[in-house]
Amino acid sequence: MSRTRLALIAALALTAGSGAAAFTAVPAGAAAAAPACTVGYTVQNQWDTGFTAAVTVTNNGAAKSSWSLKWTYAGNQKIGNAWNARVTQSGAAVTAANESYNGSLPTGGSASFGFQASYSGANAVPATFTLDGVTCTADGTPTPTPTDPTPTPTDPAPDPTGRVDNPYAGAKVYVNPEWSAHAAAEPGGSRVADQPTYVWLDRIAAINGVNGGMGLRAHLDEALKQKGSGNLVVQLVVYDLPGRDCAALASNGELGPNDIDSYKSRYIDPIASILSDAKYAGLRIATVIEPDSLPNLVTNAGGTSTTTDACVTMKSNGNYEKGVGYALDKLGAIPNVYNYIDAGHHGWLGWDTNLGPSVQEFYRTATSNGASVKDVAGFIVNTANYSPTKEPYFKVTDTVNGQTVRQSKWVDWNQSVDEQSFAQALRDKLVAAGFDSGLGMLIDTSRNGWGGTARPAGPGPLTSVDDYVNGGRIDRRVHVGNWCNQSGAGLGERPTAAPAAGIDAYVWVKPPGESDGSSSAVANDEGKGFDRMCDPTYGGNARNGNNPTGALPNAPLAGHWFSAQFQQLMQNAYPPLP
Numbered sequence: 001m002s003r004t005r006l007a008l009i010a011a012l013a014l015t016a017g018s019g020a021a022a023f024t025a026v027p028a029g030a031a032a033a034a035p036a037c038t039v040g041y042t043v044q045n046q047w048d049t050g051f052t053a054a055v056t057v058t059n060n061g062a063a064k065s066s067w068s069l070k071w072t073y074a075g076n077q078k079i080g081n082a083w084n085a086r087v088t089q090s091g092a093a094v095t096a097a098n099e100s101y102n103g104s105l106p107t108g109g110s111a112s113f114g115f116q117a118s119y120s121g122a123n124a125v126p127a128t129f130t131l132d133g134v135t136c137t138a139d140g141t142p143t144p145t146p147t148d149p150t151p152t153p154t155d156p157a158p159d160p161t162g163r164v165d166n167p168y169a170g171a172k173v174y175v176n177p178e179w180s181a182h183a184a185a186e187p188g189g190s191r192v193a194d195q196p197t198y199v200w201l202d203r204i205a206a207i208n209g210v211n212g213g214m215g216l217r218a219h220l221d222e223a224l225k226q227k228g229s230g231n232l233v234v235q236l237v238v239y240d241l242p243g244r245d246c247a248a249l250a251s252n253g254e255l256g257p258n259d260i261d262s263y264k265s266r267y268i269d270p271i272a273s274i275l276s277d278a279k280y281a282g283l284r285i286a287t288v289i290e291p292d293s294l295p296n297l298v299t300n301a302g303g304t305s306t307t308t309d310a311c312v313t314m315k316s317n318g319n320y321e322k323g324v325g326y327a328l329d330k331l332g333a334i335p336n337v338y339n340y341i342d343a344g345h346h347g348w349l350g351w352d353t354n355l356g357p358s359v360q361e362f363y364r365t366a367t368s369n370g371a372s373v374k375d376v377a378g379f380i381v382n383t384a385n386y387s388p389t390k391e392p393y394f395k396v397t398d399t400v401n402g403q404t405v406r407q408s409k410w411v412d413w414n415q416s417v418d419e420q421s422f423a424q425a426l427r428d429k430l431v432a433a434g435f436d437s438g439l440g441m442l443i444d445t446s447r448n449g450w451g452g453t454a455r456p457a458g459p460g461p462l463t464s465v466d467d468y469v470n471g472g473r474i475d476r477r478v479h480v481g482n483w484c485n486q487s488g489a490g491l492g493e494r495p496t497a498a499p500a501a502g503i504d505a506y507v508w509v510k511p512p513g514e515s516d517g518s519s520s521a522v523a524n525d526e527g528k529g530f531d532r533m534c535d536p537t538y539g540g541n542a543r544n545g546n547n548p549t550g551a552l553p554n555a556p557l558a559g560h561w562f563s564a565q566f567q568q569l570m571q572n573a574y575p576p577l578p
Helices: 177-185 216-227 260-275 293-299 309-317 319-332 352-366 419-433 465-472 563-571
Strands: 037-047 050-059 068-072 078-083 086-090 093-097 110-118 128-131 134-137 171-173 199-201 231-238 284-289 337-342 378-381 440-444 496-500 503-507
Touching: 037 128, 037 134, 050 128, 078 086, 199 216, 216 231, 216 260, 260 319, 284 319, 293 309, 293 319, 293 337, 293 352, 309 319, 319 337, 319 352, 337 352, 352 419, 378 419, 419 440, 419 503
Parallel strands: 171 231, 199 231, 231 284, 284 337, 337 378, 378 440, 440 503
Antiparallel strands: 037 050, 050 110, 068 093, 068 128, 078 110, 086 093, 128 134, 496 503
8 A cells, every 4th residue: 555644734824904804825934923723634545446544633723612624625536434523525525523522622732533535536635725714725745646556356455444454464562661660670570571461441541541650642652652664553452331341340340331422422432532643543553342241241141140130231221232333433443443352262152052142242243333344353362361372282172982072071062172273263153254354363362371380291191081181281270260360370472473374463461460350359449349259268150160269369459460460470471481
């Protein structure tokens, strides 16, 4: 794709001494009052039949509570869809008006929006822009001729957004300096402090920064510094649905079950506004959309022993689906954003009875409430969980004394025994259901290494199928349903691009060292409850077969730094740390 920066700077000056408002263009370099407005028009990507553009308007006049930018094309450009502005077109005349969340335009303030358009022939830059009727004269810089060849039947048409097939391929990945500082402060932590981890936007306040910490813009600005001349991926977790985490308490959120409007206007819209700033158009932004939400609707919202009233409510009111669909729509409209929907893990959705309904739920949500499958770059498995990427010493097809591995108590008729086989099988079903054939999968490998002295060195004995599985499995949890601050866990594969067929990357979504939840009740203003699955003395529930939790003691609130866990993760890392 060709990428062209066309900066259109326009200026206005009020002619002195006139009773009427007469406006004249200010020559470049002339000593004059500050320009009344500045318009930046960026053709981000262009091909033979279309293009995407980003527009930034800066107001240097009186503060505005709403705004309208207009221009007229000289050619046959036709705008199809737009983001962060309400764009209408009548013939060649275009009007872009503010959305409800970005109408305020103070003196010196800017607003950014973008759009996708078709054209044929020339794609000349608009000659004139007006902001609320005040003319801004463009500099007339021409749009270069597109360099991409016309697509042929064997050469698929380019993605009109300019997205690449795998955003991680050939790119650096953002290192969160806040997590890196925590890691480096731990004894031995400098060995991993340079690893990229996701930034969690787990409440509205996180957008601007909590307790003096970095907000979203600060992270993106730092990413621009780290980027250099190459490509760089910034990784974000979008995690603040109404009634969040309906089957657990440790990471309950701030929004009530019916607060869908607040979720849209106070959470997703501000995030979308920041991400669409043309300043950040050169970054690749990977988002993980709402961990655990859709899987909870499949398994915990009715008709099973794991059903919770909270999940029944969220399925009934539809606000998980509405929220995820809205997030996909708004964020997917930004050309450099890559959305990955959370898909649980193999120990949750890997059974036949769960996998099919999960695919149906994912497709329904991705094609409703304004979303489409084009808004979905892929799916992620094992978010903040501990399931191994690969079990090296047994496969689901193995048999022992006439019994299949699926008959073992550990596997319990699951179709998958690890995350990579689950991700690849799920991907095939998602594509068959109607998702894009280029769909990519991510695997969270931050805490699934299971190294250390307890790691098996080979297959288990053939005395029984249970002995074979239990003796050879590297996952040393008491039960696959245990998820909180697991004892014995270690750092997994370091973040890696394109490690296997259909897998976009191994990533560290859950920053190692950040707690899953407190071991006992802790008063807090973060909306986080106490889940007994984080209590090492608890005997379990239906979700873990009424087994001990395997949780570490003395854990702080979810997301808070847990030094003892970080030290264990380094000690049991696999591959081992140097």
